Amino acid sequence: MNLFADLHDRAKELLEPAIHDYYAGGAADEFALADNENSFARLALLPRMLRGGPPPEPRVDLPGAPGAAPVLVAPTAFHRLAHPEGELATARAAAATGTVLISSMAATTAVDEVVAAAREVRSDAAVWFQLYLQPDPEVTARLVERAESAGCTALVVTVDSPVFGDHVRDRRNGFHDLPPGYEAANMRDLPGGPPGGTRDIEMSPEISWRHLEVLRATTALPVLLKGILHPDDAHLAVAQGVDGIIVSNHGGRQLDAAPAPIDVLPRITRAIGGTLPLLLDGGVRRGTDVVTALALGAEAVGIGRPVLWGLAADGEKGVREVLDRIGADVVRAMALCGVRGPDDLTANLVVPRGFGGLR
Numbered sequence: 407m408n409l410f411a412d413l414h415d416r417a418k419e420l421l422e423p424a425i426h427d428y429y430a431g432g433a434a435d436e437f438a439l440a441d442n443e444n445s446f447a448r449l450a451l452l453p454r455m456l457r458g459g460p461p462p463e464p465r466v467d468l469p470g471a472p473g474a475a476p477v478l479v480a481p482t483a484f485h486r487l488a489h490p491e492g493e494l495a496t497a498r499a500a501a502a503t504g505t506v507l508i509s510s511m512a513a514t515t516a517v518d519e520v521v522a523a524a525r526e527v528r529s530d531a532a533v534w535f536q537l538y539l540q541p542d543p544e545v546t547a548r549l550v551e552r553a554e555s556a557g558c559t560a561l562v563v564t565v566d567s568p569v570f571g572d573h574v575r576d577r578r579n580g581f582h583d584l585p586p587g588y589e590a591a592n593m594r595d596l597p598g599g600p601p602g603g604t605r606d607i608e609m610s611p612e613i614s615w616r617h618l619e620v621l622r623a624t625t626a627l628p629v630l631l632k633g634i635l636h637p638d639d640a641h642l643a644v645a646q647g648v649d650g651i652i653v654s655n656h657g658g659r660q661l662d663a664a665p666a667p668i669d670v671l672p673r674i675t676r677a678i679g680g681t682l683p684l685l686l687d688g689g690v691r692r693g694t695d696v697v698t699a700l701a702l703g704a705e706a707v708g709i710g711r712p713v714l715w716g717l718a719a720d721g722e723k724g725v726r727e728v729l730d731r732i733g734a735d736v737v738r739a740m741a742l743c744g745v746r747g748p749d750d751l752t753a754n755l756v757v758p759r760g761f762g763g764l765r
């Protein structure tokens with residue numbers, strides 16, 4: 407049971423089983439997928455009492471997103487498979503709640519339309535563009551131009567996908583391609599693609615820090631890396647001058663042996679905390695999960711699947727419900743912990759659950 411269980415149930419009723427499985431599934435034995443939520447359940451919060459003060463107002467300053475909610479919409483692919491309005495519905499709901507939307511390169515709606523939908527609702531809505539670096543730098547450059555001219559305020563480069571994870575459910579269901587009538591709309595009219603058609607997204611083990619250097623030389627937008635788990639990579643990211651890190655195991659969809667992000671966050675915070683913004687995603691399902699991640703060094707967190715469940719259950723209204731629920735739950739969790747906002751959250755509020763009472 408979590409804050410979104412009813413929306414997941416409704417989404418499961420409405421979605422084609424193979425599409426539900428694509429969204430819900432993880433890689434291989436789904437150990438990482440399960441661990442993402444279970445690791446939060448293994449942590450407890452030590453609340454402070456009688457602190458006085460106004461109700462918490464959780465807002466954070468992020469690259470290209472001042473005063474944002476501390477919960478972001480993580481990039482997820484193919485929203486039109488969940489609802490006919492797809493990414494447009496997600497964008498409107500995110501904008502209405504002051505939530506940063508990280509729009510996936512694998513969206514079924516082009517990024518300029520996504521940003522326009524968000525900005526119709528709120529003129530300063532922050533949309534970041536998620537990017538898989540492509541082996542052909544010309545293709546990457548064209549995608550970056552698209553994101554820039556759409557008005558995205560940051561780029562999120564996903565670095566955990568040198569190959570696609572082994573999605574066992576998709577194999578079993580024969581779900582390998584987008585069904586007819588859908589396209590990865592950002593991949594239209596790119597070099598090497600079919601004339602007037604969409605190019606495949608390539609995941610390639612060739613991609614290295616050198617590609618990132620080239621990218622950073624071609625854009626003035628802040629660049630965050632998504633999918634860092636090893637503290638040594640966090641050091642390298644700092645040395646490269648990136649603008650932020652999202653600690654993530656891709657929702658358990660890539661390396662199944664990867665640890666839960668919340669379990670490695672303290673090491674990454676110790677390694678590089680304070681030098682650049684750290685974000686986290688994977689398994690965040692309650693306000694207390696958000697508070698735990700912020701206490702352990704994250705500035706903000708992303709949620710992936712719950713947004714898809716809201717979208718499938720009730721379009722824009724359903725996504726809004728998800729973002730409103732988690733927003734209110736964060737305020738409640740902070741108030742119950744006796745903190746006024748993210749700045750009051752420190753690692754000594756977090757203890758292992760069942761930590762031994764008087765010991």
Ligand SMILES: Cc1cc2nc3c(=O)[nH]c(=O)nc-3n(C[C@H](O)[C@H](O)[C@H](O)COP(=O)(O)O)c2cc1C
Nearest residue numbers: 429480481482483510564656657688689709710711
């Ligand atoms: C159906 C689905 C599609 C995803 N597509 C992308 C994507 O296009 N790009 C990306 O960087 N991450 C993608 N992710 C990973 C999410 O950004 C995020 O890391 C993960 O969903 C967070 O975990 P959660 O779903 O437990 O909240 C996807 C995840 C799911 C479930």
Ligand SMILES: CCCCCCC(=O)C(=O)O
Nearest residue numbers: 483512570607608656659
């Ligand atoms: C080769 C298709 C790329 C789609 C990527 C979507 C994704 O990241 C996922 O986890 O699914």
